[in-house]
Amino acid sequence: MVVTKTASGVKVAAGGGNGGATGNGNCNSNGAARRTQTAEPQAAAKEKSGVSAGKEKSALLTSKCILRTITAFLASNKRNSYNAQMRAKQTNRRRRQRKMDELSGKINPKLLENLRKKTKFTKAEVDALCRIYRKLISNCQYSAKALATGSSSAAIVKPHATVEGIDRVVFRELLHSTFDIVTEEILMERIFSCWDRAHEGLPLRLEGWLTGLSIFLRGSLAERAHFCFRVYDLNSDGFITKDEMFTLLRNCLIKQPQDEDPDEGVKDLVEIVLKKFDLDKDGKVSIEDFMGTLEAEPLLLQAFGQCLPSETATVSFFSTLQI
Numbered sequence: 001m002v003v004t005k006t007a008s009g010v011k012v013a014a015g016g017g018n019g020g021a022t023g024n025g026n027c028n029s030n031g032a033a034r035r036t037q038t039a040e041p042q043a044a045a046k047e048k049s050g051v052s053a054g055k056e057k058s059a060l061l062t063s064k065c066i067l068r069t070i071t072a073f074l075a076s077n078k079r080n081s082y083n084a085q086m087r088a089k090q091t092n093r094r095r096r097q098r099k100m101d102e103l104s105g106k107i108n109p110k111l112l113e114n115l116r117k118k119t120k121f122t123k124a125e126v127d128a129l130c131r132i133y134r135k136l137i138s139n140c141q142y143s144a145k146a147l148a149t150g151s152s153s154a155a156i157v158k159p160h161a162t163v164e165g166i167d168r169v170v171f172r173e174l175l176h177s178t179f180d181i182v183t184e185e186i187l188m189e190r191i192f193s194c195w196d197r198a199h200e201g202l203p204l205r206l207e208g209w210l211t212g213l214s215i216f217l218r219g220s221l222a223e224r225a226h227f228c229f230r231v232y233d234l235n236s237d238g239f240i241t242k243d244e245m246f247t248l249l250r251n252c253l254i255k256q257p258q259d260e261d262p263d264e265g266v267k268d269l270v271e272i273v274l275k276k277f278d279l280d281k282d283g284k285v286s287i288e289d290f291m292g293t294l295e296a297e298p299l300l301l302q303a304f305g306q307c308l309p310s311e312t313a314t315v316s317f318f319s320t321l322q323i
C-alpha cells in the first residue's frame with residue numbers, strides 16, 4: 001500500500017495484503033474518507049437547501065411584486081372610475097345649468113359668443129333668435145300640456161319637465177307659417193330630422209336651432225346643397241336612389257283620371273332627373289353627382305322638393321326680428 005500526503009489530508013492510493021487496514025495512517029485515511037463521504041451529501045444538502053431558499057426568496061419577491069402591481073392597478077382603476085364619475089357629474093351639472101339658462105332666457109355670455117362664432121348671425125341676431133327659441137319652447141309646453149290633458153285628465157305636465165327643445169309639431173308650423181314652405185309631409189319630416197345633424201330626429205335644442213337656421217337662411221350654395229341632399233336621401237345611406245326620387249316626385253305631377261298607369265309619368269320624370277344628376281352613370285345620385293350638377297345648374301338645388309325658404313320669406317323673417 002502506498003500512502004501519500006495531500007493538501008487535504010492523507011490519501012490511500014493503493015493497498016494490498018492482510019495488514020492493509022492497520023495503523024494510524026489507515027485510520028486517518030478512513031476518517032478522512034468518512035468525513036469526505038459525509039461532508040459531500042451535507043454540502044450538497046446545504047447547497048440544495050441554499051438553492052431552494054433562494055428560489056423561495058425569489059418567489060416571495062415575485063409575489064410581492066405582483067401584489068404591488070395589482071394593488072397599484074386597482075388603485076388606478078378606482079381613481080379613474082372616481083375621476084370619470086366626477087367628470088360625468090360636472091357634465092350633467094353643466095348640461096342642467098345650460099338647459100335652465102336656455103329656458104329662463106339667461107344665456108351665458110360665453111355661450112352666446114360661441115353660438116355667434118358657429119353661425120352667420122350677428123350678436124344681436126343671435127340674441128333675437130334665442131328669444132324666438134324660448135317662445136317656441138313655450139309653445140311646445142302648451143302643446144304638451146294640451147296633449148296630456150286631452151289624453152288623460154290625470155296627467156300633470158310640470159313646466160319645463162317634458163320639453164327638451166322645439167318639437168316637430170311646432171317646427172312644422174313655423175316652416176309653414178313663417179317660411180312659407182308648403183311641401184309634402186315626408187319632406188317636412190326630413191327637414192326636421194336633418195336640421196340638427198348631431199341630434200337627428202330629436203327635439204331641437206338652442207345650438208341645433210341656431211346652426212340649422214344659419215344654413216337655412218344664410219348658408220352658402222355648398223352648405224345649402226349638402227342640407228338638401230341629406231333631406232332627399234330619405235334613408236341616409238349617402239345616395240338618392242330611383243325609389244327615393246319616385247317617392248319625392250310622385251306628388252309633383254297632377255294625375256289625370258284617364259291615365260291608365262298614373263305612376264308612368266312619375267317614372268319618366270325620375271329617368272329624366274336621374275340622367276341629369278347621375279354624372280358617373282352608376283344609377284344613383286351621390287353627393288358628388290349632386291354638387292357637380294349644381295355647379296353647372298344652381299337652379300336645380302331643390303329639384304326634388306322645396307326645403308329652403310324663398311328670398312322674400314327670408315327678408316321678411318329678418319325684418320321681424322326687431323333688432
Ligand SMILES: [Ca+2]
Nearest residue numbers: 233235237239
Ligand atoms: Ca338613400
Ligand SMILES: [Ca+2]
Nearest residue numbers: 282284285286
Ligand atoms: Ca351616380
